[in-house]
Amino acid sequence: MRRFLASTMLLLLGLLARAEDRVSWEITPRITAPGQPFRLQIIIESDIVLGGAQQVDREIRPPRGMALRLSGQLVRPDSNEATLNFSGVAPDQEGEHVIPSFNLRFARKMIMVPEVRLIVSNSVAYRRTAQARAELSLPDRTFYVGELIRGAIHLRAGDDEAVVASFGLESVAEGFSIAVTADRQPLPADLGQGMRTSFDLTPIREGTSELSLRGTMLIQNTDTPAFGNGNRDRPFAFRRKLTVEHVPERGRPADWTGAIGAFTAEAVQVSKDRPEVGEPIRMRAILTGTGNLDRLIPPEIPSSESWDVLPATERRRHAEEQRFFVYTLVPRLPGKLLTPALRFSTFDPLTKQFSRIEFKPIEVTATGNAPAQVDLVTADPAAPAGAKPKAASGLAAPAPQRGAPLFRGVPALSLASSAAFWSGNGLLLLVLLTLTGGVLYVGYLAAHPEIRRRRRARSLVRTALVDATAARRRGDRSAFALAAVRALQVGAAALLDAEEAAMTQGDLERVLPGAPRALLDALFGQAYGERFAEGAGAAGSLGEDETLELLRRLLTLL
Amino acid sequence: MRIFACLLLGWMASLGAAEDRVVSAAETAYAKGDYATAVEQWSEEARRDGVSAGLLSALGNAEWRLGRKGRAMVCWERALLLDPRDPVALAGIRHALAAGGTERPASTWAETYAAFLTEDTWLILATTFFWVATLCVVVPRLRGRAAGEWNHRTRVVALTLFALCIPGLWGGRSLSARAVVRKTEVSLRLTPTTFGEPLNGVAEGDVLRTGRPFNGHVRVTTADGKTGWLRAGEIEPVRGATLPADLDQKAAP
Numbered sequence: 055m056r057r058f059l060a061s062t063m064l065l066l067l068g069l070l071a072r073a074e075d076r077v078s079w080e081i082t083p084r085i086t087a088p089g090q091p092f093r094l095q096i097i098i099e100s101d102i103v104l105g106g107a108q109q110v111d112r113e114i115r116p117p118r119g120m121a122l123r124l125s126g127q128l129v130r131p132d133s134n135e136a137t138l139n140f141s142g143v144a145p146d147q148e149g150e151h152v153i154p155s156f157n158l159r160f161a162r163k164m165i166m167v168p169e170v171r172l173i174v175s176n177s178v179a180y181r182r183t184a185q186a187r188a189e190l191s192l193p194d195r196t197f198y199v200g201e202l203i204r205g206a207i208h209l210r211a212g213d214d215e216a217v218v219a220s221f222g223l224e225s226v227a228e229g230f231s232i233a234v235t236a237d238r239q240p241l242p243a244d245l246g247q248g249m250r251t252s253f254d255l256t257p258i259r260e261g262t263s264e265l266s267l268r269g270t271m272l273i274q275n276t277d278t279p280a281f282g283n284g285n286r287d288r289p290f291a292f293r294r295k296l297t298v299e300h301v302p303e304r305g306r307p308a309d310w311t312g313a314i315g316a317f318t319a320e321a322v323q324v325s326k327d328r329p330e331v332g333e334p335i336r337m338r339a340i341l342t343g344t345g346n347l348d349r350l351i352p353p354e355i356p357s358s359e360s361w362d363v364l365p366a367t368e369r370r371r372h373a374e375e376q377r378f379f380v381y382t383l384v385p386r387l388p389g390k391l392l393t394p395a396l397r398f399s400t401f402d403p404l405t406k407q408f409s410r411i412e413f414k415p416i417e418v419t420a421t422g423n424a425p426a427q428v429d430l431v432t433a434d435p436a437a438p439a440g441a442k443p444k445a446a447s448g449l450a451a452p453a454p455q456r457g458a459p460l461f462r463g464v465p466a467l468s469l470a471s472s473a474a475f476w477s478g479n480g481l482l483l484l485v486l487l488t489l490t491g492g493v494l495y496v497g498y499l500a501a502h503p504e505i506r507r508r509r510r511a512r513s514l515v516r517t518a519l520v521d522a523t524a525a526r527r528r529g530d531r532s533a534f535a536l537a538a539v540r541a542l543q544v545g546a547a548a549l550l551d552a553e554e555a556a557m558t559q560g561d562l563e564r565v566l567p568g569a570p571r572a573l574l575d576a577l578f579g580q581a582y583g584e585r586f587a588e589g590a591g592a593a594g595s596l597g598e599d600e601t602l603e604l605l606r607r608l609l610t611l612l
Numbered sequence: 613m614r615i616f617a618c619l620l621l622g623w624m625a626s627l628g629a630a631e632d633r634v635v636s637a638a639e640t641a642y643a644k645g646d647y648a649t650a651v652e653q654w655s656e657e658a659r660r661d662g663v664s665a666g667l668l669s670a671l672g673n674a675e676w677r678l679g680r681k682g683r684a685m686v687c688w689e690r691a692l693l694l695d696p697r698d699p700v701a702l703a704g705i706r707h708a709l710a711a712g713g714t715e716r717p718a719s720t721w722a723e724t725y726a727a728f729l730t731e732d733t734w735l736i737l738a739t740t741f742f743w744v745a746t747l748c749v750v751v752p753r754l755r756g757r758a759a760g761e762w763n764h765r766t767r768v769v770a771l772t773l774f775a776l777c778i779p780g781l782w783g784g785r786s787l788s789a790r791a792v793v794r795k796t797e798v799s800l801r802l803t804p805t806t807f808g809e810p811l812n813g814v815a816e817g818d819v820l821r822t823g824r825p826f827n828g829h830v831r832v833t834t835a836d837g838k839t840g841w842l843r844a845g846e847i848e849p850v851r852g853a854t855l856p857a858d859l860d861q862k863a864a865p
Contacts, residue, residue, distance in 0.1 A: 303858050308647065308675070356677075358644075394645065397648075399648065448707030448710060449676060449707050450699055450703035450704070451700070452639070452669060452673045454638065454639065454664075454667040454670035455666060455667075456698075468732060468788065470732075470781075470784075489750075490753065493754050
């Protein structure tokens with residue numbers, strides 16, 4: 055029984071071990087120099103018949119700077135083994151580069167390939183010029199939206215390898231429009247044998263984006279016999295980060311309409327230099343240079359007294375870096391005339407400066423007679439029938455000097471938003487209100503004189519109260535009595551609306567009911583007795599406390 | 613009398629000088645079709661000497677010729693703020709509406725009324741009449757005398773004119789609360805946020821009525837009555853700096 059169990063376990067282990075897929079890889083050479091071609095071989099052993107792998111190139115993601123391409127796979131229909139060969143070019147950066155793990159899709163199974171590592175080292179002896187290689191030619195600078203960037207991929211032969219063909223160019227450039235302008239053209243003589251693929255890039259929005267280009271070149275060893283089949287492919291890949299900005303608005307001339315590049319105004323040509331008045335001639339201005347020639351908007355030339363200007367079709371010769379601006383001119387007056395001025399502004403991305411392009415006018419002699427009244431020619435004799443005439447402008451003639459200097463100002467600041475204006479008005483209103491209030495107050499006081507009299511009486515009574523207290527402290531009976539009586543008289547006069555000097559003890563009793571008559575008599579006697587009899591005021595007690603209490607009581611009534 | 617005669621002579625001399633004035637280089641450039649040079653020269657003149665309605669409207673013409681609708685409309689609208697009857701600015705705006713594809717809100721009766729005078733003139737007149745009426749009421753009271761017949765007449769006339777100024781003030785305020793679209797392709801947004809749902813587009817040069825600002829946006833109403841939000845940087849208020857702003861120029865800290 056034990057033997058049976060042991061053999062069963064062994065059988066199960068064997069089955070399980072067989073169920074695992076074995077994946078191995080090998081890079082030749084194991085350590086490469088920067089830019090050196092290499093081969094990658096992936097060997098797979100499975101428990102089932104695999105068949106051919108599909109869409110391998112889509113699954114594999116080589117690291118930045120590495121070009122990798124499936125060059126072939128070896129699969130036998132009755133075998134559970136598969137071998138996939140890749141050709142690649144090592145990145146230019148030194149270090150260990152990892153191809154991430156990826157899946158291989160076979161007809162009956164999907165197998166995961168573990169990550170593959172490639173070591174790039176400068177210590178490896180490698181003569182780069184010996185082998186065919188691809189080089190990207192693209193300016194290394196900030197680009198501008200709308201400009202035309204000329205780029206090229208140079209497939210250069212090496213000492214030991216020649217470039218036979220190229221195929222499969224793929225480009226990804228987010229934020230750019232890209233167009234291949236010339237493919238598989240021979241290289242210039244100074245670059246040796248090889249091919250060149252030219253392309254035009256046009257940034258369409260600002261920001262940083264990545265340009266990715268990849269393809270394959272077919273190479274052949276130079277020592278291969280002429281009729282031998284020694285061709286093999288080699289991939290290439292470029293990834294470049296590009297920075298794009300808008301053309302700066304600061305310092306941008308008003309007539310800049312999108313021209314970016316370095317241009318030269320070559321010449322102005324006319325189809326006839328001695329036309330008759332009213333006879334249309336064609337004026338052609340030739341612009342040369344490098345830049346977005348095909349994006350240029352032809353400068354507008356307004357009609358004048360001498361010329362009527364009509365738009366005309368233009369032709370462009372792209373290969374020669376030329377652009378023609380063509381206009382139909384109709385002379386309106388006889389005599390020697392200069393062709394209309396033609397000018398516009400451009401932006402040079404290298405110097406980051408704006409400059410103005412101006413075509414030099416040429417002289418044309420118009421023959422014939424001037425019409426009695428020169429009218430604008432509104433129809434192009436050369437235009438096709440049914441074409442709509444150019445809409446007449448409804449702008450009025452400018453008169454910049456109109457308006458007196460007094461009315462020059464700043465429309466940013468209205469009077470309504472001026473703090474000084476409103477604070478001035480507010481101050482004026484405050485003054486007016488204060489004056490009005492003052493006048494009303496004075497008028498009220500004039501209508502009610504008792505207010506003033508009582509106020510005055512209060513003031514005098516308070517003063518008398520202080521004086522009487524001081525006189526009492528000194529022991530001066532006469533001063534005490536005089537101050538008290540005067541205060542009582544003033545207070546009573548204010549309350550009774552009478553003369554102060556006429557107030558007697560009886561009046562005080564009316565004002566202050568319950569005031570002791572004896573005390574009042576004593577006070578009056580002490581205060582005024584000296585006027586009538588010497589020593590009359592010295593008799594009797596004055597009752598200082600009661601007197602002061604009377605004064606305080608009188609004060610509350612005022 | 614001598615002073616008056618001197619002033620009269622000086623005024624007549626200035627009129628004579630205006631008649632045979634020298635045509636500026638900008639005008640020459642404009643006449644020759646060199647609108648870029650004309651814009652540069654007139655802009656420089658505006659920065660140096662300040663602006664006038666004539667200068668702004670001429671600048672607007674040159675900007676329009678260069679195809680810069682937004683800047684042209686800003687210039688014309690500002691010219692009308694300085695002189696509501698400037699013929700060049702009025703012709704330019706009519707042309708922009710008829711042939712240039714721009715839109716501008718139709719004037720309300722108060723705006724039409726206000727266009728007889730400038731906003732500042734309306735305010736000065738209203739303030740003057742207000743004070744005349746107020747003083748007519750207050751001064752007799754301050755003097756303590758009954759108001760005379762002339763005082764009553766003046767009071768009624770001043771109050772009537774003050775009342776007539778109020779629609780002008782209202783219309784002037786409404787005319788100032790507008791802005792011009794400066795960006796080429798702009799969409800009104802439903803909400804004043806970056807991800808606000810676009811409602812419908814407005815074009816460069818369109819004039820909009822502006823409302824309250826919020827979160828870096830301004831509530832606007834288009835000529836056809838659509839209401840939404842635009843980023844503050846996409847429009848330029850009519851009541852603004854002397855010359856149209858350079859939109860990508862960062863503000864000073």
